[in-house]
Amino acid sequence: MTRNEQLVFCKKCTNRKMNPKVGLICSLTGEKATFNGECPDYNLDETKKGYSGVEDMELAPEEIKARLSMEDLEELRLEQNLPMGLIAGIITGLVGSLVWSGISIATLYQINYLAIGIGVAVGISIRYFGKGLDKIFGVSGALIALSSIVLGNVLTIIGLIGNEQNLSFFQVLLLMDFSYIPELLMETFDPRDLIFYGFALAMGYKFSFRQFSTNELDEYRRKKIQSS
Template sequence: MDNQKETTNEVSEATVTTSVNSGQEEVLEATIDTSTTPNQPSLDPETIRAYEEKIRAEQNLPMAIVAGLVAALVSSAVWALVTIKAESQIGWMAVGVGFLVGYAVRYMGKGIDNTFGVIGAVFALLGCVLGNIFSVYGFVTVEFDVTFMESLSAIPLGEVINVLIDDLSPYDFLFYGIALYEGFKFSFRQITQEEVIQNSQG
């Protein structure tokens, strides 16, 4: 964590260790702003831990996977349309793909475990790759005045992938990396101080 200037606010970090189905232990680090006002109670690690256990029970892995897949398909289609319209690949589209997929996984999955971040990262990368693949087929559709389905049936997927691999540049890896990072980062449910306090008082 970056060094921060001292302020009147305090930040409390609680590390919670839980058992997963595989029998291994997964460590979850949750950082919550515990700055208080005169009328606001302070937070203790036990209160934070109790709330984390409650929201862990609300996690929905199947919905996170469905949301990630749908977001990847939608974002890849947008990627292809923009690329065809601009007649050039816009690498920064990967940033939008990562954000959209991560947000979808977080909204539907309500997850705080690392599994949800991995799901977001995988589908974000999938969205970028599909965006490039759909772009190639889209260019063929426009160039030869055929339907998209006709271009899909006329050109083997393997050939398209080989073309994309041959055209890879360092910038592609950079943008794919950004998409992976955002897909992972934005896939987690955010825990706010207000939520913890309300839960402790409920």
């Protein structure tokens, strides 16, 4: 075993001890780890979030990749499912658009910060069903979030026109010349909207990736080592 593989066990063991000169050692032997496979003296410390009191932290996708071997990384990539992630993200974005537009039509006021919620919801859906680490998942989340926001605006415009003309939503759909939609979107656009939409895209990107904390990643590697 490599030193890094041994540390996956050592830093969660109650027998760990920090030596300033050599790093983490075993308090039973006073030496660095020498075991191969699994340490017979390993005892999981349930009270610590990390060795030496280090807090558990969420890792960015690039940090996850940097901490994994190529073999482990390829195994995680085999679990990726972009089509399922896209389907989940699109459905979530559509539902978010309908809810947002429904609230806007009912209140005659567009609550723009709800756009951020759509971005978060889209990203989480892609993360859960896609289990992605590659950049395509984040880009997909951002694009679906943006498309959902545009759709929400279009649905709001249609609903408001219906209210004004005393027509149902579906009557407006049948009668409307959709070539005017870009013009209507521009007329109702407020530059301040860009702040909320920018956050929505960022959330759609950020939350679309599979997440590991430092402890979760260590636990994944520990189980991999034990099963090999």
